[in-house]
Amino acid sequence: MIRLEGVTRRFRSAAGERTALDGVDLEVARGEVFGVVGRSGAGKSTLIRTINLLERPDAGRVFVGEREMTALNAGELRAARRRIGMIFQHFNLLDAKTVAENVAFPLRLERRPAAEVRARVAELLDRVGLADHARKHPAQLSGGQKQRVGIARALACGPDVLLSDEATSALDPETTDEILGLLDQLNRELGLTIVLITHQMEVVRRVCDRVAVMADGRVVEQGATADVFLHPQHAVTRSMIAETDALDGLDEAAPEGTRRLRLTFRGATTYGPELSQVARETGVDVAILSGRIARIRGEPYGQMLVSMSGGNAEAAVARLTERGVAVEAV
The missing domain is CATH 3.40.50.300 (P-loop containing nucleotide triphosphate hydrolases)
Known part of the structure; x- marks a missing residue:
């Protein structure tokens, strides 16, 4: 147009x-x-x-x-x-x-x-x-x-x-x-x-x-x-x-042996139990540092900043990705 x-x-x-x-x-x-x-x-x-x-x-x-x-x-x-x-x-x-x-x-x-x-x-x-x-x-x-x-x-x-x-x-x-x-x-x-x-x-x-x-x-x-x-x-x-959507918890470096990740959920995954299920399946410990749920043009989304340690972190990232969760290292 x-x-x-x-x-x-x-x-x-x-x-x-x-x-x-x-x-x-x-x-x-x-x-x-x-x-x-x-x-x-x-x-x-x-x-x-x-x-x-x-x-x-x-x-x-x-x-x-x-x-x-x-x-x-x-x-x-x-x-x-x-x-x-x-x-x-x-x-x-x-x-x-x-x-x-x-x-x-x-x-x-x-x-x-x-x-x-x-x-x-x-x-x-x-x-x-x-x-x-x-x-x-x-x-x-x-x-x-x-x-x-x-x-x-x-x-x-x-x-x-x-x-x-x-x-x-x-x-x-x-x-x-x-x-x-x-x-x-x-x-x-x-x-x-x-x-x-x-x-x-x-x-x-x-x-x-x-x-x-x-x-x-x-x-x-x-x-x-x-x-x-x-x-x-x-x-x-x-x-x-x-400036408006800052996720807290980024001021300090991640402790040794942990991975800090930003997880983005969109659509149906926003309200699903993906994170807890993957944590159980892979044996990782997850600490939620910050998060939010909102909508963009009517579509629900969620973002979390998490710290992941123990268990099989690589498998956890792979399984989250398979479930439609975007995973970014922070």
Whole structure:
């Protein structure tokens, strides 16, 4: 649905030239929720703004559907943007207009008939849970309600793609979860392709099918969300995950005669007795140093840091692997 080929974007100022995007290649499949994560200054927001050409690349090509966005003239680009909705961190609502008028705004720009606008606005406000707030102004709404208005407005013209630029970073955790639940619902019910920019790793884990990790204007790692989170390959990815998901017990070296292992369970094995059964079968002693159970895009997983000694440790590792447990030496 979205393809970036060698996209480069540079910014020039009195202080010199800065490369925000450095030859980025990226593909987003139709109907998936794709996360882009990275620290401040990594190039995330610039990347998402190149998709609808709010930022025009200095080099490279951008495709949305079958259309090359970078090859369109001004009129063609305006038409193409109607199929791409966008929601923002700070809502960008018109304070002097009501909730209904904010949602109607893009439809009125298209000169849609008044009756069609009223029906579409009512439909969208009902979908985002704001049917009873149509006549209120943004100042009368909570942060989560404002973002729901922003989502309804982004959906007004019936887009195929929804771009979310840090849409939850100004919200509290409970409201963030509600907005992510709404985005997940829209993806499943409408088949929307969603590109979600964030620095919050929990956001990616909650709703994204795949994820790309950015650093210094480049994509340094990408793949299925579960694979990237549970088996990160790049130092930037490991560092970001460790800040929120750190497994304790790594400060000291493992005692002589013991093996320290990270065990990753996915799906049905998460709740199974694999570790205790293997310990009995191989005679190893296992000390659990830390662990957690959670979900990535609805799939359960568990990770444990264990210390293993005695018995047949090699056989224990082999049998855990046979049972679908990923085993990594630490």
